[in-house]
Amino acid sequence: MRIIIDAHGGDLAPLETIKGALAALDCGERIALTGIPKVIRSCAEENSLDISALEIIPASSVMEMHDEAKAVLKEKAESSMGAGLRALASGEAEAFVSAGPTGALLMGATMIVKRIKGVKRPALCVVLPGENPALLIDCGANAECRPEMLLQFAKLGREYMRGVVGVENPRVGLVNNGAEESKGTQLQIEAYKLLASEQGLNFAGNVEGRDILLGACDVLVADGFTGNVILKTVEGAAALLFGRLKELFYQNTASKLAAAVLKPSLKQMKDSLDYTKYGGAPIVGLCKPVIKAHGSSNAEAIKNAVYQAVAWQSSGAGERMAEVFASEKGEE
Amino acid sequence: MRIIIDAHGGDLAPLETIKGALAALDCGERIALTGIPKVIRSCAEENSLDISALEIIPASSVMEMHDEAKAVLKEKAESSMGAGLRALASGEAEAFVSAGPTGALLMGATMIVKRIKGVKRPALCVVLPGENPALLIDCGANAECRPEMLLQFAKLGREYMRGVVGVENPRVGLVNNGAEESKGTQLQIEAYKLLASEQGLNFAGNVEGRDILLGACDVLVADGFTGNVILKTVEGAAALLFGRLKELFYQNTASKLAAAVLKPSLKQMKDSLDYTKYGGAPIVGLCKPVIKAHGSSNAEAIKNAVYQAVAWQSSGAGERMAEVFASEKGEE
Numbered sequence: 001m002r003i004i005i006d007a008h009g010g011d012l013a014p015l016e017t018i019k020g021a022l023a024a025l026d027c028g029e030r031i032a033l034t035g036i037p038k039v040i041r042s043c044a045e046e047n048s049l050d051i052s053a054l055e056i057i058p059a060s061s062v063m064e065m066h067d068e069a070k071a072v073l074k075e076k077a078e079s080s081m082g083a084g085l086r087a088l089a090s091g092e093a094e095a096f097v098s099a100g101p102t103g104a105l106l107m108g109a110t111m112i113v114k115r116i117k118g119v120k121r122p123a124l125c126v127v128l129p130g131e132n133p134a135l136l137i138d139c140g141a142n143a144e145c146r147p148e149m150l151l152q153f154a155k156l157g158r159e160y161m162r163g164v165v166g167v168e169n170p171r172v173g174l175v176n177n178g179a180e181e182s183k184g185t186q187l188q189i190e191a192y193k194l195l196a197s198e199q200g201l202n203f204a205g206n207v208e209g210r211d212i213l214l215g216a217c218d219v220l221v222a223d224g225f226t227g228n229v230i231l232k233t234v235e236g237a238a239a240l241l242f243g244r245l246k247e248l249f250y251q252n253t254a255s256k257l258a259a260a261v262l263k264p265s266l267k268q269m270k271d272s273l274d275y276t277k278y279g280g281a282p283i284v285g286l287c288k289p290v291i292k293a294h295g296s297s298n299a300e301a302i303k304n305a306v307y308q309a310v311a312w313q314s315s316g317a318g319e320r321m322a323e324v325f326a327s328e329k330g331e332e
Numbered sequence: 333m334r335i336i337i338d339a340h341g342g343d344l345a346p347l348e349t350i351k352g353a354l355a356a357l358d359c360g361e362r363i364a365l366t367g368i369p370k371v372i373r374s375c376a377e378e379n380s381l382d383i384s385a386l387e388i389i390p391a392s393s394v395m396e397m398h399d400e401a402k403a404v405l406k407e408k409a410e411s412s413m414g415a416g417l418r419a420l421a422s423g424e425a426e427a428f429v430s431a432g433p434t435g436a437l438l439m440g441a442t443m444i445v446k447r448i449k450g451v452k453r454p455a456l457c458v459v460l461p462g463e464n465p466a467l468l469i470d471c472g473a474n475a476e477c478r479p480e481m482l483l484q485f486a487k488l489g490r491e492y493m494r495g496v497v498g499v500e501n502p503r504v505g506l507v508n509n510g511a512e513e514s515k516g517t518q519l520q521i522e523a524y525k526l527l528a529s530e531q532g533l534n535f536a537g538n539v540e541g542r543d544i545l546l547g548a549c550d551v552l553v554a555d556g557f558t559g560n561v562i563l564k565t566v567e568g569a570a571a572l573l574f575g576r577l578k579e580l581f582y583q584n585t586a587s588k589l590a591a592a593v594l595k596p597s598l599k600q601m602k603d604s605l606d607y608t609k610y611g612g613a614p615i616v617g618l619c620k621p622v623i624k625a626h627g628s629s630n631a632e633a634i635k636n637a638v639y640q641a642v643a644w645q646s647s648g649a650g651e652r653m654a655e656v657f658a659s660e661k662g663e664e
Contacts, residue, residue: 130568130572131572140509143509143515143516143517144517144518175561176561177472177475177556177557177560177561177564178560183475184475184557185475185476185555185557186476188557208561208564209560209561209562209563209564209565209566209567209568210564210565210567210568210571211568212565212568213565213568213569213571213572214568214571214572223517224509225509225516225517225520225558226557226558226561228509228510228541229507229508229509229540229541229558229561229562230541230561230562230565231541232509232540232541232542233541233542233544233545233562233565233566233569234541234565234569235541235542236462236541236542236543236544236545236546237545237565237566237569237570237573238569238573239542239545239546240462240463240545240546240605241569241570241573241605244601244604244605245577245601248594248597248598248601249594251597254593255593255594255597257590257593258589258590258591258593258594259590259594261586261587261589261590262580262581262587262590262591262594265580265583265587266580269576269577269580272576273572273573273576
């Protein structure tokens with residue numbers, strides 16, 4: 001298996017992506033960096049990193065945050081992101097990891113790697129670490145959704161959780177503003193009907209915000225607007241609480257001593273709630289695995305995203321997704 | 333001033349509502365309970381509570397969770413909620429507090445107390461305690477919204493924060509899935525334009541989920557679906573974090589001792605983040621203050637909601653809201 005990493009994606013690139021690529025070699029697979037060879041080599045040299053075990057797929061530019069997403073298809077087709085996606089599409093690799101701009105990665109992946117036949121829109125998802133890991137899908141790819149898209153997200157999410165995370169019969173919930181099936185906007189009301197009548201879907205009904213992190217479901221279906229707001233609200237709530245906790249620990253000598261005792265397990269708890277520790281955000285619904293790593297990814301996050309890509313590819317979840325949508329097409 | 337409390341609203345009624353009413357007498361205003369006189373009196377007697385200082389507005393039934401919302405206007409018009417709203421509308425009181433079913437209270441308040449002239453839809457809001465208090469509006473009254481409703485929420489929220497919470501020139505943010513003005517669904521894109529071009533509104537642009545609790549704005553404008561999901565997601569995230577913290581404290585003898593030192597300030601921190609400690613959820617856009625107390629309100633929460641009602645009524649925010657919409661009508 002060969003995994004490509006976008007050398008120039010993310011705030012800490014290329015140093016942390018190179019380090020992450022080197023760390024990821026432990027997985028025993030071939031790792032390639034796509035990027036500007038001269039830049040990669042001089043960064044490695046300056047930091048005394050031996051990159052002889054990494055392959056390099058040459059590119060000539062970088063997708064920047066301020067670039068329009070569609071540039072990845074045109075004037076920046078030769079960027080590290082564009083070149084990586086093309087290498088993936090042409091069969092030179094099995095998966096692609098990038099911490100570059102989300103919009104460009106979504107557009108590039110959709111147009112270059114292409115969708116699984118029958119999939120209307122690829123979705124961005126995140127495994128939220130709560131009482132049990134739960135996949136929030138979509139969390140930002142499609143702000144505006146139709147009910148049948150939410151049904152597709154449910155099926156894609158189910159296969160991901162089953163194959164990659166190992167949940168046997170994932171419980172699928174619809175994020176809503178109440179438990180009753182009449183709740184929500186027209187989108188949720190219609191989607192509820194589709195989800196409830198779908199054969200073979202372990203549909204658990206509506207899930208309210210309060211239960212999202214408390215283990216109510218394994219797959220949380222939402223439109224990309226709502227999913228994005230949820231994901232970032234959880235981040236903000238955690239930041240606020242850990243910030244307050246820190247203030248409290250530094251209050252006086254007694255609290256400082258007490259905090260010192262608790263520090264290691266507190267760090268462990270904080271890490272257990274940090275979804276970036278689990279890898280990146282998978283983009284599902286594409287012909288091949290593409291993972292969006294967090295923009296602030298360090299070497300460890302990049303390495304975790306590569307491991308996630310390997311697990312995804314090895315799991316056969318991609319083939320299962322294709323089968324699900326192929327059999328659907330036959331039914332129509 | 334006379335404040336009415338729905339004696340039978342909430343999971344802990346009538347005992348906690350009666351206790352809350354008694355505690356609220358400290359504010360120096362007249363407090364009336366609306367409910368079934370016999371039930372109120374026997375509950376007070378059984379618990380040795382002297383309720384002679386409270387007034388009672390008689391009702392003959394109770395709005396239950398499973399009742400349809402519109403029952404408050406028809407077969408349950410004589411319920412404690414229905415009777416309380418009518419007494420408020422007819423001028424017998426200045427504000428109404430209920431921990432009863434939200435849907436019924438919204439419908440009853442809208443139809444009986446009536447909207448401020450020019451207001452399309454009343455909104456339910458909550459003051460979120462984060463880095464600074466921020467009013468989330470709407471958090472559940474209107475799942476489906478039009479852009480002009482969001483503009484109205486912004487104005488209502490501004491007057492509430494200015495009058496009741498004392499924020500001089502409230503910064504208004506639009507909850508969105510990105511900072512750029514092109515972000516969101518059609519609703520946010522259109523609402524952004526309305527908010528940006530509104531004279532006299534201190535519009536701070538889009539607010540992402542991450543910044544909601546981190547003090548980005550004083551008024552957070554959202555449709556009721558999104559607002560509800562945010563509010564409950566924050567509740568769930570806090571429940572998860574405090575639960576994990578508790579586990580961590582009980583790990584071993586050393587952690588238990590350390591936790592004992594931190595316990596008082598931790599309790600204080602938890603309380604500072606618990607929005608129910610600040611009172612209830614104001615329903616704004618009505619001719620008179622109506623406050624939805626949390627369904628699980630205890631005596632303290634009821635008392636806090638009454639204090640909030642008194643502050644609201646005294647602040648003149650209601651008159652200001654009416655002026656804002658009256659002058660608007662003139663412009664049309």
